[in-house]
Amino acid sequence: MSVLSADAVTLAYGAAPVVHEVSLAVDEGGVGLIGESGSGKTTLARALLGLLRPRSGTIRYGSRDLAALDRSGRAEFRRAVQPVFQAEALDPRMTAAASIGEALTTHHRMSRAGRRARVAELLDGVGLDPALAARRPHQMSGGQRQRVAIARALAVEPRLLVLDEPTSALDVTVQARILDLLEGLAGGRGLGYLLITHNLGVVGRLCRTSHVLFAGRVVESGPTRDLLVHPAHPYTLALRDAVPRLGGEPPRASGRTEAAPAATGCPFRLRCPLAVDRCRDEAPEAREVTGRRVACHRAEDVLERALDASRWRGGTGHPAHHIQKGH
Structure with missing residues (x-):
């Protein structure tokens, strides 16, 4: 318990x-x-x-x-x-x-x-x-x-x-x-x-597990490694890609980073580079996607982008790699 x-x-x-x-x-x-x-x-x-x-x-x-x-x-x-x-x-x-x-x-x-x-x-x-x-x-x-x-x-x-x-x-x-x-x-x-x-x-x-909160709502939750290596929500992906990589190129912005939450439909849609008409009209319910729960209509497309971004970064893209153990 x-x-x-x-x-x-x-x-x-x-x-x-x-x-x-x-x-x-x-x-x-x-x-x-x-x-x-x-x-x-x-x-x-x-x-x-x-x-x-x-x-x-x-x-x-x-x-x-x-x-x-x-x-x-x-x-x-x-x-x-x-x-x-x-x-x-x-x-x-x-x-x-x-x-x-x-x-x-x-x-x-x-x-x-x-x-x-x-x-x-x-x-x-x-x-x-x-x-x-x-x-x-x-x-x-x-x-x-x-x-x-x-x-x-x-x-x-x-x-x-x-x-x-x-x-x-x-x-x-x-x-x-x-x-x-x-x-x-x-x-x-x-x-x-x-x-x-x-x-x-x-x-x-x-x-071991994590919950990602945007505008007071859990938008993705599941095993931490899965969330950070292969995010399924565009907000989680944006957070991950904002982590600087030592020796690499600057992180790329994903959509409008300063837009306020939308009052209708998906709260993240005004920042989201993958938003479609359905995102404007219908707030997404959390659903199971590859072992985690995600509130996104286009979670499968986000997963594809996460894989592409990991390849662009030249590795797994796991932010934990950038905080080493102390001595």
Whole structure:
């Protein structure tokens, strides 16, 4: 059974829906949620963390409706499902020890000495010198701050991490080290995680399955490697082909990259180079295409284009190849 799942969840701010009937499940291993800014990724993450209530649909922790949990159930949920926000979310007034210790105080009764020992253990576990415990965020690098944020989430021994752009604003070398850390944690602790990002290289490294979100709708979902190597939705293909290839030619644009979502028919049609009259008149339903679910009338044609683009790039086109392991 999944640790956390969404079933036909719609979310809105005021009268305007921003996430439309999204379904997904997260258990052990990594699940990616991919999309550009404004696609609804973070809004969905907030709902999965119990911070927003769906307009319709259900979010479940195990088999239980998250909205119906009693006090003890909510406390269990908050321990089991922990957010890891971007490093900038750390309180600038608090030391690393205070940030991590706050989580320990909230969920565990510990002596001061026990808390200090546990903070040192957690810092060491994410590859930091325990001496950094006395530093505030401005005294640490971006990579160190992100590791502190991960240590804080691990303090309560969760079953699942919800990571919102965990490598944002980090240089490539530091990104690789953070990804190495997350890979090791998943393997060593049996952690599940939901990884929210616009970076296809990150999901290629960490996630077995992924969901691609455009304008609040899942347009493609399935095994991550299939989505990245041979996309079946034009939006997934555009995201993949926007990843620069070291030593190669610049990526090619696919359609109008800045057009707003269409109000009728297929939301992506104003950007799509393959759009036809049917796309204007009929919103596509998700359907099975070569082992994944795709909301596109022309998914088979997109697959052909993906194969052509991979040959043009001179390889598989897998974005994960461009984020190497750290040293």
